[in-house]
Amino acid sequence: MKNKLQIEKINIDKLIKKYQTPLYVYSYNKLKNNYKKLTNILKKNIYYSVKANSNQAIISLFSKLGSGIDVxxxxxxxxxxxxKVNPNKIIFEGVGKSKDDLRLAIKKDIRQINIESVDEIKIINQLAKSLKRKINIGIRINPNIDGKTNKKISTGLDHNKFGINLKDLKKTIDKIKSSSNINFVGISCHIGSQIFSLSVYKRLFLKMIELEKFFTKNGLVVKHLDLGGGMGYDYAKKMKFDLYKFSRLINKYFSNVDYEISFEPGRFLTANSGLLITKILMIKSSRKINFIVVDAGMNTLIRPALYNEMHNIFSPKKNKGKKKYSIVGPICETSDTFAKEIVLPKQSIDDILIIEDVGAYGSSMSSNYNSKVLPAEILIKDNKDYLIRKRQDINELIKRDKIPKL
Ligand SMILES: Cc1ncc(COP(=O)(O)O)c(C=O)c1O
Known part of the structure; x- marks a missing residue:
């Protein structure tokens, strides 16, 4: 049966014929609207967090809209x-940057490197000296605040590996002051992803204000306060992160400050922009469960397996018969499960299912597990489809292995 479903005005069957399945499909309009909405309401600088979706077309799209970029x-x-992001709009953080990474950042004179360990200051200072440069640095602080989110994506507590521990602040300040090739610009934080509680943000804002004062008192003037990302997106669509309330909270604490305030969201900008089109390979049942095996797996979208976070799945079929199915991938792992016992129109082999809200941490976390190739990614703009990542060819993988003569 032909699928009537269209993405904008493009028939889904046409896309499948052209790009195969599984297939990531992103909407230009959604990405753009998410950015516009966020900047219009918050009226603060945004640095898009590339880890959510690192396709260069998407990085370029946000950059052209005026966003900074967080890597x-x-x-x-x-x-x-x-x-082609302007280096002056790039912030680079991360708990384990190599010397080569840092050298590149210094040579390109990016806006700011956020350091996450005291020793990093020494390394950056030495590298900058040998390159005869001076580089801007920010301090990512671990504020020891619970983001009240999934443990696997919680980053702001004392026992997490991220940021400079509060006990090391004085040492950090002294080290910065004695380093001639770095230029201190500010402090930053990111306490985790999928944060919905505004009281968590309130606690964070108050702590960062206290820390800003501490730095200033100790002779380092904060010109930039980077408040991280983490704004929640509810995949079950039962609640919404209230941007207006969030904006009021920001204004309450930061309306009269003379330093730059910024955020670095990823998920909030991209999650709802993506669909994953997948084909049914097999249908089988156990005594209790009807399984649908699709061609996307945990290698394509790992979020359900890793975080137990389920995405809505729908079928373009309109037939009346309904049935309960568990949707699983082809990967040899029981955790390769997308949905448990959901009701769908009765399905057959070769039918299509669509997994929603995969624009963040979908493709960017995909892998070649079970030697599966990475799918194609396309962007839809003005009813036209643009290939933004080619489907991988198995020969690319095969060629990388070398079998030595042993
Ligand atoms: C340092 C940093 N900034 C920003 C983000 C973006 O987070 P989110 O996608 O939840 O907004 C992350 C992701 O966890 C991060 O590690």
């Missing part, structure tokens, strides 16, 4: 530079 690895930095 957490040398590789993301290279992607941002390749996407």
């Amino acid at each position: 957490v690895s040398g590789e993301e930095l290279q992607r941002a530079l390749k996407a």
